[in-house]
Amino acid sequence: MAVLVGCATLAGQQSAAAPGLTANLFPIDTVAYLTGQFHPDTTTDFVRLPADISGERTMWLRKAANDSLMAMSAAARKDGLQITAVSATRSFRRQRLIWEGYFTGSRKMNGENLALKYTDPAERCRAILQYSAAPGLSRHHWGTDIDLNSVNRRYWDTAEGLRVLAWLNRHAAEFGYIQAYPEGRTEGYVFEPWHWSYRPLAKPLLTVYLSVIGESEIGAFAGREMVLQLPWRRSFVAGVNERLK
Ligand SMILES: [Zn+2]
Incomplete structure (x- = not known):
């Protein structure tokens, strides 16, 4: 029920000030928010995940997303399964570190140095984009x-992984959670x-993103011009589960 109320509230507020998010819904700039150019501790709309879900690491989510994750984790626990978070909100800066690690080869992808494997940087960007988002995207x-x-x-x-995935496929939507990159898509990761x-x-944030974020809103990172030559909005922003569009 809380999920439905949250959805209606956001949709209502958003339509009142479309296409951006209102200051009272999100007290920072829309472009900065959607491209990760902010820190979550500057707004009360974000909360830190509880230690039993984050494994004591510092992770942030929108408050409604966190509340629902806690409820989902508790429900899974009753069914004998553990659901924890390994990554949540990532800033542009954090995503750039990850991306540039792959781009320069200092960070391995599936054990491989992509800078050595793909000397053509455009080809290397396409290889990274199979698995990892570029900053801002x-x-x-x-x-x-x-x-x-x-x-x-x-x-x-593994047996545990298969059980967890089966549970999520069956129950996550009850808590508002949808798998973003399922099998069977023709675009994206x-x-x-x-x-x-x-x-x-x-879902509403994706709509806003596609209406306000263009090339000029994406900050600097290695390989940026090659990523932006690709159909990046269609493939790597909108190339998600149809239920999230
Ligand atoms: Zn992810």
């Missing part, structure tokens, strides 16, 4: 998206069993 900026349990693909093939979006906020 990530749903993790919004505080609505979360990576659960493990970003290691092998975990999701490969299948990510771990990545879930809090739909009541994420």
Whole structure:
């Protein structure tokens, strides 16, 4: 029920001040918010995840997304499963560190140095974009998206991983959570069993993003011009589960 109320509240406030978000809904600049150019501790709309879900690491989510995650985790626990967060809100700066790590080869992707494997930087950007968002393009900026349990693909093939995924597929939507990058899409990142979006906020935010964020709103990072030559909005922003559009 809380999910429906949250959705109606956001939709109502948003339509009153479309296409941006109102200051009282989000007390910072819309472009800064959607591209991750802010810190969550500057607004009461974000809260820190409880230690039992974050494993004592500092992680932030929009308050409604956090409340629903706590309820979902408690429900899973009753069914004998553990749901924890391995990544939540990521700033532009954090996403740039991850992206540029792959781009320069200092960070390995699936054990590989992509800077050595793909000497053509445009080809390298396309390779990174199979698995990782460029800064400014990530749903993790919004505080609505979360990576659960493990970003290691092998975990999701274990008996535990399969049970958790089956539980999420069956129950997550009851808590407003939708898998952002399921199998069967024709655009964007490969299948990510771990990545879930809090739909009541994420769906309207995607609409706003697509109406206000263009090339000039995306900050600087290595390979930026090559990423922006791709159909980045269609593939890497809108290339999500149809239920999130
Ligand atoms: Zn993710």
